[in-house]
Each structure stands twice: as structure tokens, then as C-alpha cells.
Amino acid sequence: MPHTIAPVEPMVEGSTFTVKDSAVAENLHSDARRGRQGDRICYPEPEFKPRIFQGCRVAKGRNYRIAELEDSTAALKARIVELERSEKRLKKQLQQKREELKDDRSELGGIRLEVVDALERVDEQKKQIANLRKQIDRFRSWWLNEYHFVKVLLDIVPNPKDVEVIANSSHSRYKVYCAEGSS
Incomplete structure (x- = not known):
């Protein structure tokens, strides 16, 4: 005797569908897993991962593509974060080098003055x-x-x-x- 199946409602939070009649749902799931299709209508459990479009059903191939795009997006975001960190580090190094260069220039200016003074003293001593x-x-x-x-x-x-x-x-x-x- 064929069983009647209650209408299927999507779950918002999970990745499976619920059937109102629990006995029918149990038979449906066990038959679908074993591959029996006899005189009943068996619906396989679709893969549903609510990521971007919550509450919408999407085909399995499309889910895979979305997951792939999300993974590549996550990888790109991680790369962006890494590059931003690298940029900050390089800017900090550049700032340190600029400060060192400024210090070296001021030190060089002091050394130049000392050299000029020493040359003047040498000229005086030669005289x-x-x-x-x-x-x-x-x-x-x-x-x-x-x-x-x-x-x-x-x-x-x-x-x-x-x-x-x-x-x-x-x-x-x-x-x-x-x-x-x-x-």
C-alpha cells in the first residue's frame, strides 16, 4: 500500500528537510538510503548549505560553485589581510630607514663642521x-x-x-x- 507524504518544508538552520509524519519520514529516509523504490516515491536528501541565500534551495552543482567561490573569496580576503600587514610592516621599516637617514644626515653635517674646523686649525698651524x-x-x-x-x-x-x-x-x-x- 502506498504511503502518502506530507509536504516538505525547508529548515532554515539545518541542512535537511523535515516531513510532518515522522513514521513516513523514517521509512522514506531508510528506503532512500537502501535504494528501495518499490511503489513509494522516494526523495533523496538534497545537500543544502545555507551560506549566502538562506532559505533558498540551490542545485548541488551550484552549491559547489558557490562554496568554491566563497573559499576563493576567503582566500583572497586572507591574502588581502596578509598584504595589508606586509604593507604596514614595510611602511614601518621605511619610516625607520627615513629616521636613520635623517640621523645620519645630521651626524654627517656635524662631522662636516668638525672637518672644516680641523682644516682651519691645520691652515693656522701651517702658517x-x-x-x-x-x-x-x-x-x-x-x-x-x-x-x-x-x-x-x-x-x-x-x-x-x-x-x-x-x-x-x-x-x-x-x-x-x-x-x-x-x-
Whole structure:
């Protein structure tokens, strides 16, 4: 004897359909699973995954495509999040490099000033060395002249007492020469 099946209502939250008569539903499900179709109408349990269109029935192939698209969408969203994180990290690194570059530039400016000061001191020291060499050359030439002059005088002077007078006058000329060089 054929069974009558109550109208099928979709469940909003689950993935199966309910039948109002529980005994008929039990037979229906067990027969459908075993593959018996005799004189009853058997409806296989459709796959229904309410994701985007809740409460709507969609064919199995279309569900698969929707699930595939949702998976690829989720993967793309995850990739977007990853890229945004990477962008933030790279921006932070770029900011750090900019700060380091700014610090290096300011440090370089300080070093340049130190180099300029050092070069100025070197120039001043070179001038001082040149002045000292001039003074040494003047003293050497004076000393050589004085030495030759005293030697010639000592050869001319027969009296040794007169040599002291000549030495004293040479010494006084040396003091005058040193006073001229220092002023």
C-alpha cells in the first residue's frame, strides 16, 4: 500500500528537510538510503548549505560553485589581510630607514663642521710653522754673519781683554735681534 507524504518544508538552520509524519519520514529516509523504490516515491536528501541565500534551495552543482567561490573569496580576503600587514610592516621599516637617514644626515653635517674646523686649525698651524721657519732662517743667517764677524775680529785683535768687549757687544746685538723677532 502506498504511503502518502506530507509536504516538505525547508529548515532554515539545518541542512535537511523535515516531513510532518515522522513514521513516513523514517521509512522514506531508510528506503532512500537502501535504494528501495518499490511503489513509494522516494526523495533523496538534497545537500543544502545555507551560506549566502538562506532559505533558498540551490542545485548541488551550484552549491559547489558557490562554496568554491566563497573559499576563493576567503582566500583572497586572507591574502588581502596578509598584504595589508606586509604593507604596514614595510611602511614601518621605511619610516625607520627615513629616521636613520635623517640621523645620519645630521651626524654627517656635524662631522662636516668638525672637518672644516680641523682644516682651519691645520691652515693656522701651517702658517705658524711657516713663520717659525722664517724666524729660524733669520736667526741662522744672523748667527752665521755674527760668527764670521767675530772670528774675523778675533783674528785682528791682538789683546785678549778686548775680546770680552767684542763678546759683550755681540751679545747685546743678539738681544736686540731677539726683541725684534718677537714683536
